[in-house]
């Protein structure tokens with residue numbers, strides 16, 4: 001099946017972002033954006049301190065549900081950064097290493113506690 005048949009008519013893909021406080025946000029973005037940028041542009045409290053250089057691991061998310069197509073497996077620097085995260089598990093990814101497209105359409109990600117803004121956590125998230 002050609003790639004284009006998976007796209008929405010307007011080429012916009014929707015990802016569900018889940019926060020530890022129970023909030024959920026439906027985020028729309030065109031193909032080819034870093035998911036970290038989409039989270040940040042929608043005002044969600046993700047630290048992403050290195051700006052997407054795969055150097056900080058503060059864009060840690062847990063994949064909570066699949067998109068229309070499978071995500072490619074983490075590799076290289078992403079695997080190295082994930083290995084440095086205390087509470088990483090098999091669902092862990094770095095949002096800056098996930099590009100939007102059919103693989104993020106319907107995808108659900110839960111922002112990890114270690115990647116949230118300090119003031120968001122201080123506001124009572126448990």
Ligand code: FES
Pocket residue numbers: 036048049050051052053054055056057058059081094095096097
């Ligand atoms: S933003 Fe730093 S590793 Fe993703």
